[in-house]
Amino acid sequence: MLKQRIITALVLLAILLPALFYPSPVPFAAVVLVLMAGGAWEWGRLNGCGPLASVVVGAVCIALCAASWLLGLADQPLGPLWLAAGGFWVLGGAWLLHAGVPGWPRIPGPVRLVAGVLALWLAWLAVVQARTVGINFLLSVMTLVWMADIAAYFAGRAFGLRFTRNKLAPSISPGKSWEGVWGGVAGVLVLAVCWVVSDARLQAPVASLYTRLATQGWWLLVLGALFMAAMSVVGDLIESLIKRSAGVKDSSNLLPGHGGVLDRVDALLPTLPLAMMLMTLVKT
Secondary structure, rough: HHHHHHHHHHHHHHHHHHHOOOOOHHHHHHHHHHHHHHHHHHHHOOOOOHHHHHHHHHHHHHHHHHHHHOOOHOOOOHHHHHHHHHHHHHHHHHHHHHHHHHHHHOOOOOHHHHHHHHHHHHHHHHHHHHHHHHHHHHHHHHHHHHHHHHHHHHHHHHHHHOOOOOOOOOOEEEEHHHHHHHHHHHHHHHHHHHHHHHHHOOOOOOOOHHHHHHOOHHHHHHHHHHHHHHHHHHHHHHHHHHHHHHOOOOOOEEEEEEEOHHHOOOOOOHHHHHHHHHHHHHOO
């Protein structure tokens, strides 16, 4: 399993890194589109679609992303869209976690399919627009999710249930603890401060998300980092909720050793559009 994980990770890096640092955002947009299409196919399967219908769900996602590219949306200010996406994730995420695993099947199937495709499309559009803003900005958002995940894992292993008696969401993801969440938040705060200092010392030509928040006040940096860390947890929990409802451990086996695409991007689905929302609010 470990060997598979390493090989898959190396292959993904060999594809993603050259695309990310290519002068034009086109190769990166294309690579991410393939991943999102795979995620849409998984979404169809998780929601009861057959093989052909799941392929159609993936094709619809591709069509949405391609149409957005052809219309030039990646280069346009999309403030209202990002604000709507933020509301969609905050309110929808809160409702889903409150409803729990039993609440998911009660949502009509077509609504679930549309919501999933829209979430994947918004994440694709957000990541492409973030790449257009600049690599430093994009990496600051993606690294936030990785830091939250890694810090939460080690904090949970070291301090899980030492300070609290209840787990975070035992019916959705029994392995997660509040101590892990606090560790993830602490890791994100440290990352944010270090990134702001690094931007200043290196005179980064493109400001990171953290620097953009800090220019409005350190209080906004702290609130923004807390909010983003919390929403990364929400994305993770929602995917766990859906998998538990479907009775599966992984969203698929598209990525040997890692599970499926959704297993890798679950926390990025809310945080990417929310990062664009925060950037829009800071601009205004």
